[in-house]
Amino acid sequence: MKTDTAPVRLSDYRPPDYLIDTVTLDFRLSPNATRVTSLLAIRPNGDTRRPLVLAGDQLKLVSVTLDGAPLPKERYRATPDALEIADPPQRPFKLEIVTEIDPAGNSKLMGLYRSERTYCTQCEAEGFRRMTYFLDRPDVLSVYTTRIEADRTEAPVLLSNGNPIDAGSVDGTNRHYALWHDPFPKPAYLFAVVGGDLGVVTDHFKTTSGRNVELRIYCEHGKEDRCAYAMDSLKRSMRWDEVAFGREYDLDIFMIVAVSDFNMGAMENKGLNIFNDKYVLADPDTATDGDFAHVEGVIAHEYFHNWTGNRITCRDWFQLCLKEGLTVFRDQEFSSDERSRPVKRIADVRTLQARQFPEDAGPLAHPVRPEVYHEINNFYTATVYEKGSEVIRMLKSILGAKDFRAGMDLYFERHDGQAVTIEDFLACFADVSGVDLAQFKLWYSQAGTPEIVANGSYDAKARRYTLSLAQNVPATPGQSTKKPMHIPVRFGLVGPNGEDLAYDAAVGAAVTGDVIHLMEPNQTVVFSGVSAPPVPSLLRGFSAPAKLMMELPPSDLLFLLRTDTDSFNRWRAAETLAMRQLIAATTAVRMNGAPKYDDAFVDALGEIAENDALEPAFRAQALQLPGEADIAREIGNDVDPDAIAAGRNGLRAAIASRLAARLRRLHQALGSSMPFSPDAASAGRRALRNTLLDLIAGDGATEGIALAVERFRAADNMTDRMAALAVLCHNGAEARLEALDAFHRRYAGDALVIDKWFALQATTPTPDTLTRVKTLLDHPAFSIGNPNRIRSLVGSFAAANQTQFNRPDGAGYDFVADFVLDLDPKNPQTAARLLASFRSWRALEAGRRQKAEAALNRVVAAPNLSRDTRDIITRTIA
Numbered sequence: 001m002k003t004d005t006a007p008v009r010l011s012d013y014r015p016p017d018y019l020i021d022t023v024t025l026d027f028r029l030s031p032n033a034t035r036v037t038s039l040l041a042i043r044p045n046g047d048t049r050r051p052l053v054l055a056g057d058q059l060k061l062v063s064v065t066l067d068g069a070p071l072p073k074e075r076y077r078a079t080p081d082a083l084e085i086a087d088p089p090q091r092p093f094k095l096e097i098v099t100e101i102d103p104a105g106n107s108k109l110m111g112l113y114r115s116e117r118t119y120c121t122q123c124e125a126e127g128f129r130r131m132t133y134f135l136d137r138p139d140v141l142s143v144y145t146t147r148i149e150a151d152r153t154e155a156p157v158l159l160s161n162g163n164p165i166d167a168g169s170v171d172g173t174n175r176h177y178a179l180w181h182d183p184f185p186k187p188a189y190l191f192a193v194v195g196g197d198l199g200v201v202t203d204h205f206k207t208t209s210g211r212n213v214e215l216r217i218y219c220e221h222g223k224e225d226r227c228a229y230a231m232d233s234l235k236r237s238m239r240w241d242e243v244a245f246g247r248e249y250d251l252d253i254f255m256i257v258a259v260s261d262f263n264m265g266a267m268e269n270k271g272l273n274i275f276n277d278k279y280v281l282a283d284p285d286t287a288t289d290g291d292f293a294h295v296e297g298v299i300a301h302e303y304f305h306n307w308t309g310n311r312i313t314c315r316d317w318f319q320l321c322l323k324e325g326l327t328v329f330r331d332q333e334f335s336s337d338e339r340s341r342p343v344k345r346i347a348d349v350r351t352l353q354a355r356q357f358p359e360d361a362g363p364l365a366h367p368v369r370p371e372v373y374h375e376i377n378n379f380y381t382a383t384v385y386e387k388g389s390e391v392i393r394m395l396k397s398i399l400g401a402k403d404f405r406a407g408m409d410l411y412f413e414r415h416d417g418q419a420v421t422i423e424d425f426l427a428c429f430a431d432v433s434g435v436d437l438a439q440f441k442l443w444y445s446q447a448g449t450p451e452i453v454a455n456g457s458y459d460a461k462a463r464r465y466t467l468s469l470a471q472n473v474p475a476t477p478g479q480s481t482k483k484p485m486h487i488p489v490r491f492g493l494v495g496p497n498g499e500d501l502a503y504d505a506a507v508g509a510a511v512t513g514d515v516i517h518l519m520e521p522n523q524t525v526v527f528s529g530v531s532a533p534p535v536p537s538l539l540r541g542f543s544a545p546a547k548l549m550m551e552l553p554p555s556d557l558l559f560l561l562r563t564d565t566d567s568f569n570r571w572r573a574a575e576t577l578a579m580r581q582l583i584a585a586t587t588a589v590r591m592n593g594a595p596k597y598d599d600a601f602v603d604a605l606g607e608i609a610e611n612d613a614l615e616p617a618f619r620a621q622a623l624q625l626p627g628e629a630d631i632a633r634e635i636g637n638d639v640d641p642d643a644i645a646a647g648r649n650g651l652r653a654a655i656a657s658r659l660a661a662r663l664r665r666l667h668q669a670l671g672s673s674m675p676f677s678p679d680a681a682s683a684g685r686r687a688l689r690n691t692l693l694d695l696i697a698g699d700g701a702t703e704g705i706a707l708a709v710e711r712f713r714a715a716d717n718m719t720d721r722m723a724a725l726a727v728l729c730h731n732g733a734e735a736r737l738e739a740l741d742a743f744h745r746r747y748a749g750d751a752l753v754i755d756k757w758f759a760l761q762a763t764t765p766t767p768d769t770l771t772r773v774k775t776l777l778d779h780p781a782f783s784i785g786n787p788n789r790i791r792s793l794v795g796s797f798a799a800a801n802q803t804q805f806n807r808p809d810g811a812g813y814d815f816v817a818d819f820v821l822d823l824d825p826k827n828p829q830t831a832a833r834l835l836a837s838f839r840s841w842r843a844l845e846a847g848r849r850q851k852a853e854a855a856l857n858r859v860v861a862a863p864n865l866s867r868d869t870r871d872i873i874t875r876t877i878a
């Protein structure tokens with residue numbers, strides 16, 4: 001285990017001393033002793049005359065030769081972590097390295113490992129060095145030729161990046177081989193091999209320029225018919241990238257392999273994407289509408305990396321958002337075009353607020369482009385991904401669609417085949433538009449969620465509307481003072497009958513189209529020629545990842561909820577109204593008072609529910625109250641999760657009773673006998689109906705529960721079945737136990753579905769849940785070796801069960817801390833992620849805070865922590 005703690009700093013970057021033009025690999029697959037032979041064509045990069053230091057990680061060197069001759073012992077030094085040659089030739093030379101590795105013993109799921117019986121690799125960020133010594137950094141680009149050899153029975157399928165160029169038998173044995181060549185130079189993190197006995201689904205795609213691409217999805221035998229939606233998503237993604245960004249696929253074949261043991265969602269290895277099977281396999285009986293949407297989104301995301309990440313890659317890992325933020329933006333846009341743009345936006349903002357805002361507000365806050373890290377694995381975060389995408393979205397808002405596209409075109413043209421930086425990326429947009437992006441660039445370096453305080457007033461006599469805006473970026477670890485940001489505030493001045501009011505001129509800030517460019521700490525914008533008193537609709541479409549603080553009276557919010565032409569802000573108005581009441585209710589509960597809820601708000605929800613002019617998926621979003629964690633985040637300190645839950649349940653009950661008849665009528669009317677289809681409109685109808693079911697059950701009365709039991713029995717698809725079961729579990733209904741048993745009987749043996757069963761039990765807000773979760777650790781379907789099982793059972797307990805994880809007795813914290821300690825030696829990456837669920841511990845009320853701190857102190861005191869976990873724990877308690 002590595003214990004070095006020297007941080008890596010962006011400011012220390014220097015180009016590699018050597019380059020590797022070609023890599024010729026030979027993998028002799030065998031469960032415990034795989035031979036890796038690597039022939040490197042190396043040349044000095046300029047005249048540095050420095051030693052050649054190739055990175056390794058727990059490696060065992062077998063032999064090393066230089067230009068065909070064994071390298072004498074005194075010329076090199078090999079440790080598990082490095083192979084160092086003090087005086088390599090200062091001309092091009094060939095180095096052949098043989099190592100031996102143990103894929104079956106690899107529980108970290110980095111490098112070459114086995115998932116079930118399939119050999120597969122994960123090299124991002126620093127996994128390649130777990131197979132052979134290499135210049136394992138993204139600015140070293142090489143052309144790879146890979147031979148894989150294995151037992152024919154054990155691994156009839158042998159895959160690597162690029163195009164297949166040869167295959168055959170190894171004479172006199174039961175072994176065979178395949179040879180792959182990838183003509184596109186790439187960094188080692190995009191390398192992959194797969195070997196196994198797998199089923200396959202094939203298809204093909206014709207590119208705009210007429211090239212035929214073979215498409216293959218590999219999966220466990222027997223799961224082939226669950227790959228159809230993934231294949232369809234892939235073809236739609238390929239077409240979309242041609243239309244939206246002018247990007248064609250570039251190899252003769254594109255392959256996806258679904259494996260069941262994977263630390264993350266999926267990986268964009270060139271021509272050979274490897275996926276967590278959860279994001280490939282989907283059919284109506286086993287996957288929810290949400291799962292279908294995730295499959296589509298992740299397939300698109302990995303495919304889009306072919307240009308944003310692979311053809312153009314990152315110079316160093318500090319530039320991670322260069323590929324990730326941009327590619328998230330691209331997959332979000334794809335799903336918006338394929339589904340409903342407003343609904344997708346609301347869902348994405350919900351995710352951002354739930355995952356990124358707490359990160360930005362806590363001890364793990366970091367800029368979209370970090371400047372220092374101890375362990376890069378810990379920077380695959382919501383900030384890099386989701387906030388990184390928001391930064392691209394703002395860039396587009398600031399430049400406009402046309403210049404944005406021109407900047408992207410220039411980026412592809414100028415940097416194809418290179419490893420570049422955020423500076424290179426932004427220069428393309430500055431060059432095509434002439435816009436100075438210097439201030440905008442602060443979004444990459446300043447952590448923290450900006451707050452915008454807005455105030456407006458209307459002068460009827462002068463027909464003038466004055467809007468004052470102030471921005472503030474809170475301090476974050478290592479950044480105590482901040483500079484003002486360039487914040488695009490999309491806006492409308494909504495007139496009395498719901499139309500956006502025109503104005504003659506806006507003075508006090510640059511306004512382009514419907515965007516105010518907030519660039520100073522305080523700015524006052526005066527709109528002249530405004531014919532009536534407007535209600536301001538600000539930050540439309542969530543035009544910046546900021547918190548808007550504007551004390552609009554409830555009547556104005558209700559007005560926006562009913563009339564704003566911007567759907568996002570209609571939703572936002574509902575969310576704001578709900579949040580205000582939920583926070584007030586929490587306070588009331590803590591002071592032993594009785595929370596009060598606003599009938600006008602509840603009635604407006606009823607109106608939204610029944611408004612047939614609105615798409616069902618939007619109505620479902622508007623009717624879903626902020627979650628307990630959302631409320632905790634908004635309260636921000638002295639958080640009492642039990643009070644939050646009580647206040648929220650109170651509002652649910654108020655809605656259920658006041659709207660009882662209307663909700664039931666609508667729920668009834670939405671029942672349909674149409675056969676299941678995963679398309680967005682059908683999914684939206686199911687979402688609305690299931691949201692109504694959840695609201696109906698909110699009064700805790702038996703009628704709603706009976707309805708859920710009935711829905712559970714009658715469901716002919718996983719979406720409805722899960723929604724009903726969730727209602728039973730989340731209301732702690734007695735009937736859940738029988739339903740959970742029935743669900744288990746039906747799906748035993750189907751690991752991905754049993755994950756749902758684990759997660760529902762782990763998120764049940766009853767006091768017996770912790771005991772149940774502990775018992776389930778011994779369930780035959782649970783395995784500490786599989787990250788999906790861990791995330792379903794332990795991850796969802798820690799992240800999605802506010803009252804039970806935060807039990808006042810601290811037992812929830814102790815359980816998760818103990819589990820992290822148990823997991824850490826086996827899979828540090830997943831352990832560290834789990835530990836990050838403590839990130840908001842300082843915001844808790846004193847009693848829980850002390851319990852959480854005690855648990856964290858036990859973790860930090862444990863011997864031999866991995867670098868991943870040590871990094872997270874150190875920052876969490878700093």
Ligand code: PHE
Binds near residue numbers: 267
């Ligand atoms: N690069 C992967 C993506 O598409 C994520 C990933 C990171 C996967 C590290 C595995 C390991 O976002």
Ligand code: ZN
Binds near residue numbers: 301323327
């Ligand atoms: Zn990605």
